[in-house]
Amino acid sequence: MERSSTSHTVVSAPGKVLLAGGYLVLDRAYSGLVVSTSSRFYCVVLDNEHRPPRINVRAGQFPTSSSTWSYDVERQDGLVKLSSISSAAGRNKFIEITLTKALQVAFESGVELQHSLDLVVLADNDFYSQREQLGSRPRTLSSLASLTPFSPLPRPIHQTNKTGLGSSAALVTSITAAVLQHLKAVTIQPEAGPSRSIDLIHNLAQLSHCTAQGKVGSGFDISSAVYGTHQYKRFSPSILSSVQASDPLLPLLRSPDWDYQAIPFRLPKGLRLLLADVDAGTDTPSFVGKVLKWREENVEVSKKLWDELGKANDDLGEQLRDLSEMEKVSGYDQQIASAGRKLDPELTVHAALARISESLQLIRSYLQQMSSLSQVPIEPPEQTRLLDTCTAIPGVIGGGVPGAGGFDAIFLLLIDSTSVIEAVEHVWSTYKEMSVCPLSARQSDGGLKVESLSIPGLYDAMSRV
Ligand SMILES: Nc1ncnc2c1ncn2[C@@H]1O[C@H](COP(=O)(O)OP(=O)(O)O)[C@@H](O)[C@H]1O
Numbered sequence: 001m002e003r004s005s006t007s008h009t010v011v012s013a014p015g016k017v018l019l020a021g022g023y024l025v026l027d028r029a030y031s032g033l034v035v036s037t038s039s040r041f042y043c044v045v046l047d048n049e050h051r052p053p054r055i056n057v058r059a060g061q062f063p064t065s066s067s068t069w070s071y072d073v074e075r076q077d078g079l080v081k082l083s084s085i086s087s088a089a090g091r092n093k094f095i096e097i098t099l100t101k102a103l104q105v106a107f108e109s110g111v112e113l114q115h116s117l118d119l120v121v122l123a124d125n126d127f128y129s130q131r132e133q134l135g136s137r138p139r140t141l142s143s144l145a146s147l148t149p150f151s152p153l154p155r156p157i158h159q160t161n162k163t164g165l166g167s168s169a170a171l172v173t174s175i176t177a178a179v180l181q182h183l184k185a186v187t188i189q190p191e192a193g194p195s196r197s198i199d200l201i202h203n204l205a206q207l208s209h210c211t212a213q214g215k216v217g218s219g220f221d222i223s224s225a226v227y228g229t230h231q232y233k234r235f236s237p238s239i240l241s242s243v244q245a246s247d248p249l250l251p252l253l254r255s256p257d258w259d260y261q262a263i264p265f266r267l268p269k270g271l272r273l274l275l276a277d278v279d280a281g282t283d284t285p286s287f288v289g290k291v292l293k294w295r296e297e298n299v300e301v302s303k304k305l306w307d308e309l310g311k312a313n314d315d316l317g318e319q320l321r322d323l324s325e326m327e328k329v330s331g332y333d334q335q336i337a338s339a340g341r342k343l344d345p346e347l348t349v350h351a352a353l354a355r356i357s358e359s360l361q362l363i364r365s366y367l368q369q370m371s372s373l374s375q376v377p378i379e380p381p382e383q384t385r386l387l388d389t390c391t392a393i394p395g396v397i398g399g400g401v402p403g404a405g406g407f408d409a410i411f412l413l414l415i416d417s418t419s420v421i422e423a424v425e426h427v428w429s430t431y432k433e434m435s436v437c438p439l440s441a442r443q444s445d446g447g448l449k450v451e452s453l454s455i456p457g458l459y460d461a462m463s464r465v
């Protein structure tokens with residue numbers, strides 16, 4: 001990418017894991033628990049003196065020829081239009097729509113684009129399957145740690161397997177935030193607490209993501225990319241259903257009708273979220289349509305199940321908060337450490353862990369019911385066997401299938417100690433029925449972050465051609 005750079009902005013957004021609330025969170029009556037991950041998606045924006053203004057975007061870890069997009073920027077009747085300069089990469093709706101809307105908001109905020117911008121987007125390795133990159137190395141956390149950061153991937157994005165951390169939501173959020181921050185249309189200061197800038201980025205990223213996807217999902221992936229780990233109640237979909245392409249964006253984005261809730265929570269100290277990408281050789285088709293159809297056709301049974309599961313999900317949130325409260329109590333760290341061997345219900349911290357364990361188990365049993373009633377393999381028997389094997393390991397508090405479920409992934413909540421993690425890795429690496437590969441991500445509380453170019457490996461990855 002040709003450039004003479006005068007200034008740069010780097011913004012990152014985390015990936016997501018929906019621990020509890022799959023399907024239910026599509027309905028505002030229920031909430032979901034979403035944990036953001038330490039694995040992040042980065043967008044770097046650099047000034048480029050080229051005129052008239054053009055935007056060049058490169059997906060830095062993919063083959064350059066199939067992963068570079070350029071656009072001329074024009075304004076027609078107050079609206080921003082990007083014309084795609086044809087490339088071997090084909091269109092990337094997520095990038096094109098996100099840039100168009102972010103520039104529209106910048107213009108409505110009084111910012112004129114004076115020069116060109118070069119964007120490089122880079123995702124932490126966890127966002128894509130690294131099985132091929134690991135080659136003959138064992139599928140362990142230490143092998144993953146030995147990979148180059150932003151490890152080059154051999155095939156174009158659409159031929160690369162994703163791991164479920166929400167690449168498109170993190171891409172859309174990081175580009176939205178980085179472009180607006182670079183053009184000084186917003187000020188991102190997450191440490192300063194609630195802010196109009198962050199809410200504006202959230203609302204805009206939801207709009208761009210829904211437009212690019214051609215559907216309105218619950219939006220938990222965008223909200224965790226912006227706000228980090230939280231309990232999520234969705235926005236009313238009606239806010240986006242009547243938007244016309246010619247409407248100005250700022251009034252919509254600042255409307256009081258955005259009624260989502262993002263209540264911060266975090267995993268208690270000493271617990272770790274461990275994720276695995278499961279390759280069962282089975283395609284997971286979209287389950288949402290089928291589950292919702294079954295729900296509509298079975299109003300009474302589904303209402304009972306949704307209410308019971310909704311309560312179990314909320315109870316889990318409460319119990320995690322209760323355990324976080326106990327962190328200050330003396331003896332907390334010792335009790336957490338001994339929970340890595342065996343739970344003793346006489347001990348307060350262990351009793352709290354046992355309640356979390358029961359809730360996770362109860363949530364799984366409701367999801368198994370949902371699977372058999374709707375005939376959708378949300379927690380299919382293969383995953384039940386894998387999860388039962390894992391949750392029997394001392395120090396593993398519980399687990400489940402994240403989000404929409406299926407055959408692709410599992411999560412475990414465990415005591416964060418080397419011996420517990422090694423025991424899990426041993427079970428995974430010797431598991432016969434399916435191929436299980438850990439992800440290196442752990443939980444992280446934070447959402448959007450302004451970064452510097454000193455993120456390990458980022459500068460090198462940007463400079464690769
Ligand atoms: N690194 C990237 N650079 C550019 N576009 C990306 C990148 N990662 C993902 N995308 C876009 O996001 C799409 C994947 O979105 P989706 O199927 O919704 O998956 P996910 O569940 O990971 O969000 C890709 O087809 C591509 O358009």
Ligand SMILES: C[C@@](O)(CCOP(=O)(O)OP(=O)(O)O)CC(=O)O
Nearest residue numbers: 022023026166217218219403404405
């Ligand atoms: C069913 C859902 O409630 C949760 C889906 O969660 P996943 O984490 O499975 O999502 P994808 O990134 O789209 O694969 C749909 C929703 O909330 O939009």
